[in-house]
Amino acid sequence: MNNDLLHSLNPAQREAVIHYQEPSLIIAGAGSGKTRVLTSRIAYMLQEGIPAHHILALTFTNKAAREMRERIDGMISPSLGRGLWMGTFHSVFARILRAESERLGFPATFTIYDASDAKNLVKLAIRELELDEETYKPNNIAARISRAKNNLVTPEAYEANASLQGEDRELRIPRFLEIYKLYCRRCRENGAMDFDDLLLMTNILFRDHPDALVKYQEQFRYILVDEYQDTNFAQYVIVRRLAERYGNVCVVGDDAQSIYSFRGAKIENILRFQQDFPKAKIFKLEQNYRSTQTIVNAANSVIEKNQRQIRKKSFSSGDEGEKIKVMKAYTDREESALIASDIYATVRGRGVPYSEIAVLYRTNAQSRALEEALRTRNMPYKIYGGFSFYQRKEIKDLLAYIRLVINPRDNEAFRRVINTPARGIGEVTVGRIAAAADSHGISLWEAVSTLDPASMGLAGAAAKKVASFASTIGEMSAARATMEAYELGLEIATRSGLIGTYKMQQTPESISALENIEELINSIRVFAEEQQKLTEETGESIQASVSIEEWMQNVALLTDMDTDKPEDQNKVTLMTVHAAKGLEFAYVYIAGLEENLFPSLMSMGSAEGLEEERRLFYVALTRAKTAAVLSFAESRFKWGEMSFSRPSRFLSEIDPRYLDIAFDLDNPAEDSDEEIEAPRNPYASEGSRTGTGSYRNSPNAYGGSYRPGTTYGNRSGGTDSGRTYTGGNGANGYRRGTGNYPGGPRSAEGAARSGYNPRGTSYDSDKPRTYYPPREAEPVKPLRPDGRFRPMGASRPSTTGTSTVSQPGSVYGSGHPAAGSSPAGAGATGASTSLSASGEYAVGMRVEHAKFGAGVITAIEEWTNDIKLTVDFGPVGTKVLLKKFARLRIL
DNA sequence: CGGACGAGGATTTTT
DNA sequence: TCCTCGTCCG
Numbered sequence: 006m007n008n009d010l011l012h013s014l015n016p017a018q019r020e021a022v023i024h025y026q027e028p029s030l031i032i033a034g035a036g037s038g039k040t041r042v043l044t045s046r047i048a049y050m051l052q053e054g055i056p057a058h059h060i061l062a063l064t065f066t067n068k069a070a071r072e073m074r075e076r077i078d079g080m081i082s083p084s085l086g087r088g089l090w091m092g093t094f095h096s097v098f099a100r101i102l103r104a105e106s107e108r109l110g111f112p113a114t115f116t117i118y119d120a121s122d123a124k125n126l127v128k129l130a131i132r133e134l135e136l137d138e139e140t141y142k143p144n145n146i147a148a149r150i151s152r153a154k155n156n157l158v159t160p161e162a163y164e165a166n167a168s169l170q171g172e173d174r175e176l177r178i179p180r181f182l183e184i185y186k187l188y189c190r191r192c193r194e195n196g197a198m199d200f201d202d203l204l205l206m207t208n209i210l211f212r213d214h215p216d217a218l219v220k221y222q223e224q225f226r227y228i229l230v231d232e233y234q235d236t237n238f239a240q241y242v243i244v245r246r247l248a249e250r251y252g253n254v255c256v257v258g259d260d261a262q263s264i265y266s267f268r269g270a271k272i273e274n275i276l277r278f279q280q281d282f283p284k285a286k287i288f289k290l291e292q293n294y295r296s297t298q299t300i301v302n303a304a305n306s307v308i309e310k311n312q313r314q315i316r317k318k319s320f321s322s323g324d325e326g327e328k329i330k331v332m333k334a335y336t337d338r339e340e341s342a343l344i345a346s347d348i349y350a351t352v353r354g355r356g357v358p359y360s361e362i363a364v365l366y367r368t369n370a371q372s373r374a375l376e377e378a379l380r381t382r383n384m385p386y387k388i389y390g391g392f393s394f395y396q397r398k399e400i401k402d403l404l405a406y407i408r409l410v411i412n413p414r415d416n417e418a419f420r421r422v423i424n425t426p427a428r429g430i431g432e433v434t435v436g437r438i439a440a441a442a443d444s445h446g447i448s449l450w451e452a453v454s455t456l457d458p459a460s461m462g463l464a465g466a467a468a469k470k471v472a473s474f475a476s477t478i479g480e481m482s483a484a485r486a487t488m489e490a491y492e493l494g495l496e497i498a499t500r501s502g503l504i505g506t507y508k509m510q511q512t513p514e515s516i517s518a519l520e521n522i523e524e525l526i527n528s529i530r531v532f533a534e535e536q537q538k539l540t541e542e543t544g545e546s547i548q549a550s551v552s553i554e555e556w557m558q559n560v561a562l563l564t565d566m567d568t569d570k571p572e573d574q575n576k577v578t579l580m581t582v583h584a585a586k587g588l589e590f591a592y593v594y595i596a597g598l599e600e601n602l603f604p605s606l607m608s609m610g611s612a613e614g615l616e617e618e619r620r621l622f623y624v625a626l627t628r629a630k631t632a633a634v635l636s637f638a639e640s641r642f643k644w645g646e647m648s649f650s651r652p653s654r655f656l657s658e659i660d661p662r663y664l665d666i667a668f669d670l671d672n673p674a675e676d677s678d679e680e681i682e683a684p685r686n687p688y689a690s691e692g693s694r695t696g697t698g699s700y701r702n703s704p705n706a707y708g709g710s711y712r713p714g715t716t717y718g719n720r721s722g723g724t725d726s727g728r729t730y731t732g733g734n735g736a737n738g739y740r741r742g743t744g745n746y747p748g749g750p751r752s753a754e755g756a757a758r759s760g761y762n763p764r765g766t767s768y769d770s771d772k773p774r775t776y777y778p779p780r781e782a783e784p785v786k787p788l789r790p791d792g793r794f795r796p797m798g799a800s801r802p803s804t805t806g807t808s809t810v811s812q813p814g815s816v817y818g819s820g821h822p823a824a825g826s827s828p829a830g831a832g833a834t835g836a837s838t839s840l841s842a843s844g845e846y847a848v849g850m851r852v853e854h855a856k857f858g859a860g861v862i863t864a865i866e867e868w869t870n871d872i873k874l875t876v877d878f879g880p881v882g883t884k885v886l887l888k889k890f891a892r893l894r895i896l
Numbered sequence: 897c898g899g900a901c902g903a904g905g906a907t908t909t910t911t
Numbered sequence: 912t913c914c915t916c917g918t919c920c921g
Binding site: 645 | 912913
Binding site for chain 2: 065066067093094095096119120200201203204264265267268367368369370390424427429430431432433434562564566581582583584602603605606607608617618621643644
């Protein structure tokens with residue numbers, strides 16, 4: 006048995022498995038058998054007699070956790086693995102927090118707020134403080150709060166930190182701290198934690214309750230962390246603290262695949278692991294078992310361009326494989342058509358199952374065109390991400406009811422459902438309830454269930470409706486004790502009126518909503534059955550039934566990645582590159598390889614941002630086992646307008662030896678199979694075309710900071726950056742797609758099911774979806790027609806990269822080993838530009854542009870890392886420019 | 897109070 | 912283009 010385990014491993018892998026008694030850093034290149042090593046190591050430990058309950062394995066997705074568990078179960082006798090703690094950071098620590106909630110002043114039934122709940126609460130806080138939502142943009146504020154929490158900066162720590170507050174003043178959001186405080190207070194009152202709290206509160210628990218820390222240190226004597234390169238500061242500190250006692254921590258990761266800095270992940274965590282654990286053994290897994298040599302070498306040739314990395318030589322001893330095909334299209338729709346045709350050819354010609362094919366893209370918005378193309382060809386597909394099951398209105402509504410029943414303090418849930426479906430309880434009434442609740446210091450629910458209606462100023466119809474609502478919720482809450490989870494869920498869906506309302510409507514949307522509700526309720530039953538089975542197997546406590554609370558806890562941390570439906574077996578997978586991390590497919594298509602899309606415009610302000618995009622591309626490419634196909638479109642619809650772009654620099658960065666390409670990347674339009682040089686967008690010829698590829702000749706053109714006034718390659722005018730071309734001739738100048746598409750496989754399983762499929766939608770071909778006809782591009786609308794200057798909120802020059810959020814005043818104060826050394830602002834998310842930097846321009850100012858000549862600024866708006874200027878150049882037209890690139894001269 | 901309608905904003909990536 | 916928010920009227 007033991008032998009079997011180690012036998013199938015290569016020497017490097019074997020070493021990494023057997024040294025489980027020492028802190029270990031496993032650098033695992035893409036496809037190097039990382040999961041295999043991790044699971045083998047755990048299985049090996051179990052076989053060596055380490056009790057399962059002493060092992061904690063942390064992953065980033067539920068899916069990864071589940072897969073690892075399955076694999077471990079396949080390696081050893083299942084009884085050995087009983088009691089093993091394996092899950093995502095969030096789910097594991099949510100579980101611990103439930104057990105310890107009282108110490109932190111939260112109910113054990115605390116609600117977990119997702120990103121949109123959090124944003125709503127932020128918005129409420131801003132309104133309550135009577136702040137301007139233009140200045141204090143809920144999204145920015147929420148991002149800043151999230152950042153603070155990820156860096157363990159509580160409101161108190163924030164208050165004690167002068168530099169952070171100085172930053173706020175610079176960002177023109179001086180009252181940020183008040184919002185942060187109020188937000189946290191509301192969370193607490195509501196008995197709720199957001200995603201970031203799960204990590205922050207865990208840290209607070211360990212900081213303030215040494216006995217709790219010791220308890221878990223004793224429990225988790227062996228800690229394994231997957232995807233360590235994507236841990237953020239809060240996660241890092243948790244791991245460190247827990248590992249302090251026994252020092253048996255094993256982290257696995259690949260710095261080349263660090264792609265979550267926007268979420269606070271610190272690539273430094275992995276880069277400095279050796280300093281944190283000086284006794285650590287380092288194992289490098291460099292042999293790629295997944296991909297062909299061509300793919301591995303191509304990926305290496307790109308990632309080499311990055312400065313910051315742990316050097317390692319990833320190699321494949323597999324087949325050389327075929328070259329990477331690059332496809333060019335004129336529009337996004339044509340690109341999708343090409344991909345669909347190519348997939349069809351692959352499936353037909355090589356007998357590849359759909360399930361071995363994935364189409365990856367940078368942004369969710371790109372999925373539409375692809376879906377369309379696949380659907381019209383009757384090709385089965387599933388799509389992950391984007392609009393997930395749990396974000397649908399009907400689901401959020403029903404979940405809010407359940408939340409309220411479980412946790413009556415949850416005011417957000419209360420507000421959401423009190424008048425959903427409409428039952429004639431309006432804003433005024435809710436306002437009165439809120440006022441009464443406030444003055445009594447109780448929750449909204451307590452107010453309606455205990456206070457006298459008249460005392461709240463309610464009378465007549467309103468009072469009656471409120472009373473009826475209150476009694477409904479009350480009854481369901483009481484039913485919790487006696488009713489089975491599934492029954493209760495159904496009861497809630499019914500008595501809330503949600504089912505009835507949708508049933509009455511009989512529209513396609515309402516039918517789909519009903520199906521979704523049904524799906525959700527069914528998932529309670531499924532969950533209950535699974536749990537039942539689990540308890541029977543493990544022989545733990547025999548529970549009569551599974552409570553709806555347990556299900557709810559589980560559901561709050563689920564994403565649509567987390568379930569594979571059986572009917573999704575043989576389908577093409579559509580997902581973002583981020584979502585594809587850790588997966589592999591025989592054939593991988595990467596769509597939208599265009600400048601400003603991949604790499605994303607948002608990332609390009611800084612060298613770090615660009616390097617992260619490059620890692621992202623590396624991740625995308627290394628998902629492929631047999632072959633990869635890359636594509637780009639010269640124009641695509643963005644915000645309902647046609648915009649033009651040139652091929653991604655990543656295409657040129659691939660060593661051309663590995664490419665199968667039928668045209669010149671520097672001049673994609675001039676390729677030979679084009680009979681007629683179609684009339685194109687007039688600007689394209691000066692911007693996209695002459696400028697194309699010039700960055701290759703000017704080493705300093707990117708990677709550094711862009712400063713206005715600096716010579717910047719010969720991309721004069723920065724025409725490629727963020728400008729939406731006006732006018733043009735829309736689609737009519739373009740040769741439409743090639744036209745000869747295969748009819749598409751008839752049967753497949755496309756037509757089988759109808760409607761929405763939670764966690765991974767799959768639409769059927771007969772379901773109509775929007776079709777975008779080619780159309781004339783319209784002139785760009787000025788961003789601010791009124792020309793009003795918008796005060797800057799958050800948006801900092803990411804080139805500076807000095808965020809102080811992570812620095813001082815962490816919950817551990819300066820005494821904690823990690824606090825002082827916390828890496829400074831690798832994150833490019835959130836934060837901001839100071840007004841002074843942007844204040845040089847004003848509406849009405851006359852400016853000169855190198856290419857367009859003289860113009861007048863008609864609008865100024867902040868943009869994530871920059872300032873968006875709308876300039877009227879008179880005869881040349883109105884342009885939208887990014888300040889960073891525009892290099893305007895003030896006249 | 898609630899539905900209908902129109903204007904304006906939005907898009908990186910997610911546990 | 913799509914979605915959300917605000918306004919207006921029944």
